[in-house]
Amino acid sequence: MARCGQGQACLLRLCQHARMTELTDSARADHPGPVSVAFAEAMFPAGETLPAPDATALATQVAGYVAGRPLLRGLLSLGLGWLEWRGLRQLGSRFSRAAVAPRRALLDALAPTLISGLLLRLVSLPFRAAYVLDSERAARMGVPRIQVPEQIETFRWQQQITRAAELEEDQTLDADVVVIGTGAGGAAAAYELASRGLAVVVVEEGDWHDRRHFNGDLPDMIRRLYRGFGATTALGNALIPVPIGRNVGGTTTINSGTCMRTPAPVLKRWREEFGLTDLDDATLAPWFEGVETMLRVQRAERRHVGPIGNIIEQGARALGLEQLHALQRNAAGCDGQGLCQFGCPTDAKQSTNVSYMPRALERGAFLFTGLRARRLLRDGQHGRGIEAEGRGADGRTVRLRVNARATVVAMGSLMTPRFLRDNGVRNPHLGRHLTLHPCGVVNAVFPETALRNGRTIPQGFGIQDFADEGLMFEGGTVPFAGHGLLNTLYGEQFVRFTERYPHTAYFGFMIRDTSEGRVRRGPHRDLPWISYHMNDTDFALFLRGIDTLARIYLAAGAEEVLLPGTRRLITVRNTRELEAFMARRHRPRDFLMSAYHPLGTARLAADPAQGVCDPDHRVHGWQGLYVMDGSNPPTSLGANPQVTLMTLASRAAARLADTLLEQGA
Incomplete structure (x- = not known):
């Protein structure tokens, strides 16, 4: 016990010493802390193509990242x-x-x-970012x-947008409907309601951005467009990042643009x-068509899919797979810059900040951002509007009250x-039944093929042979920065992996999950507590x-297939090595997973004993309170959800409009 206590005391003193050194030195931009410099030097040796960076300069960049963010x-x-x-303990001297x-x-x-591997990954992230976000390296x-663009067009509907910083005093408004949020559900609902002549006020916590802001500067884009700097994560028997948007457009601004209808079996x-008897193909067909027209949905152009499409098609056909195609996307006129997840710089992608919201504003809706x-304003269990707050120009809190017939x-x-x-709202299903569409990725190296990564769309090709079984393969090429940030390599291995970006194939898959998670209040208002346990099925x-994706790569002639894990990167070169790897005992936490489609936490059901909202999206037991977003689908979809969410919201908003118009003023 004494030795353990001495070790803990030693660790505490060293942590305190290093923390004081780092805090002191990082305050001086020309002299970052010695541990930072030593880490940068160890992490980034010279490669065949990329020279070693100036360790002091890179460490200075890292100090700049965290300056002004005490936590x-x-x-x-x-x-x-x-x-x-750890250096003192294992090397006999400080690191x-x-x-x-x-x-x-x-x-x-x-x-x-x-544990140490996880800590090392967290420490390395800002250093990796400073390395891969360098424009010369890219x-x-x-x-x-x-x-x-230096300038963009201006439109009359932009006068309908008010930012919190523009409010000089608290405001009170009256409306027929107030909508909270501008993502797939909220924007579609706002458009439908405004199109029917109702007075609509939309309140958005994030800010309005146009394509001048979508400059490819990833740290800036993540800060502007993502909730909690993209740190939203589900915790359980696997660590699953679930990045979501906070901006006008919500997550549609940062998704890959894939458009799929709700599968008929779902x-x-x-x-x-769930007693949702009206939700059949025939009834929903005109609503699907309306959404697809608004989003200008069409097949991705093969020239923008890039060589990865040919590789996957070649390997899949060699395995006897047949349902191969370019994906349907909402990006007519796309020029293939590959920045779909960070705001489209050409406005080709019809995210709701480009499609639904401008049209809602053209029809008289008002949008308030940064609030x-x-x-919820309520009279018992009758919703009467909302109160929102944000930061005015002078930094003080400003409030907006919207009295509305429906929320x-x-x-x-x-x-x-x-x-x-x-x-x-009290309902046992609220916050439960969370599904995620967990995603996996497999990489492969094709040394003789220029894959044009960074100049093609991230998700343009798909395989549907296993869709009925709940397995959907879709492209998942990441930007150069993602290539460097997401791996678990260090030193020479990291630099070698980074240099292979032009020849590294990315492709992924998602599953229609039967596992369910739960959402609770988190430690910070931006970060809810998300629990999710992946079941054996x-x-x-x-x-x-x-296994399937690795075999596709091998059949296409990959020199190496890379299986990303949370602690190491597994390399296989043939089916024998793949089979040996797959025969081992695996756990969910061993693999690199992510998720982009959180669904189901306020699900629809005809019976309040089964769900939170009725078939018209009204919260069970309430009047004037509706939910129209990703929390509505009762189960996992097995398809990218934005078309489903827009379709359900459009239909529900039309029904709400009919009800309010029948009631009159």
Whole structure:
């Protein structure tokens, strides 16, 4: 016990020393802390194409990232203090004082471990970002510079937008309907309601951005467009990032643009199990068509899909697969810059900030941005509007009160449950039944093929042979920055992997999950607590996706197939090695997973004993309170959801409009 206590005291002193050193030195932009410099030097040696960066300059960049963010700054300092202690423990000297070769050996030793490996990944993230976000480095990897317009057109409907900073005092408005949120559900609902002559006010927590802002600067785009800097994560037997949007357009601004209708078997299940008898193909067909017309849906052009489409098609056909095609997308006129997840710089992608919201404003809706809905105005269990608040130009809190005959909550699956619960909605299903469409990725190296990564769309090709079984393959090429940020490599291995970006194929899959999670209030208003446990059935399907995609690559002639894990990157070169790997015992946490389609936390059901909202999207037991967003689908879809959400919201908003018009003023 005494030795353990001495070790803890030593660790604490070293952490405190390193933290003070880092805090002191990082305040001086020309002299970052010694541990930061030592880490940068160990992490980024010279490669064949990429020269070693100036370690001090890179560490200075990292200090700049966390400057003004005390929490991030403190966590980074503690992480570097931990690394300093590990150097003393395993190298016999502090990390910052050891020679560079032992430092690199220590990083390689820590990387595959469970706890230390996770800590090392977290410490390395800002350093990786500084390395891969360098424009010169990206240019060496064939990534073109983004062309951002200096001027754009102005339209009369833009006068309908008011930013919180423009409010000089608290405001009170009267409307027929107030809509909270501008994503797939909220924007479609606002358009439908305004088109029918109702007075509509839309409140959005995020800001309005146009294509001048979509400059390809990933840190800036993540700050502007993502909730919580993209850190929303589901915790359970796997760590699954679930990034969602916070901007006018919501997650549609940062998705890949894939458009699919709700699969017929899913609608059949909703009718049979949840009493949603009107949701059939014939009834929904005109609504689907209306959404697809608004989004200008068409097949992705093969020239923008890039060589990855040919590789996947070749390998899939060699395995006997047949349902191969370019994906349907909402991006007519796309020029293939590959920035779909960070705002389209040409407005080709018809996210709701480009499609539904401008048309809603043209029809008389009003949009208020930078305002967070705080309170539901209610008379018992009758919704009467909302109160929202934001920051005025002078930094003080400004409030907006909207008195409305009906309130539409469209904050998304992860945020809607908290708002409803905080405002008196009591239902045992609220916040439960969360499905995610967990996604996996497999990479492959084709040394002789220029894959044009960074100059093609991230998701343009798909395989549907296994769709009925709940397994959908879709392209998933990441930008150069993602290539460097998402791997678990260090030192020479990291640089070598980074340099192979032009020849590294990316493709992915998602599963129609039967597992369910839950959303609760989190430690910060931007970060809800998301719990999700992947069951054995879903994990077996996930493993099948890994195995199938690896075989496709091998059949297409890949030199190496890379299976990304949370602690290490597995390389296989033939089917024998693949089969040996797949025969091992695996757990969900062993694989790199992500998810982009949180659904179901305020699901529809005819019976309040089964769901939160009725078939008209009205909250059971309430009047004047509706939900129209990703929380509505009763089950996982097995298809990219934006068309489903827009269709359901459009139909529900039309019914709400009919009801309000019948009631009169």
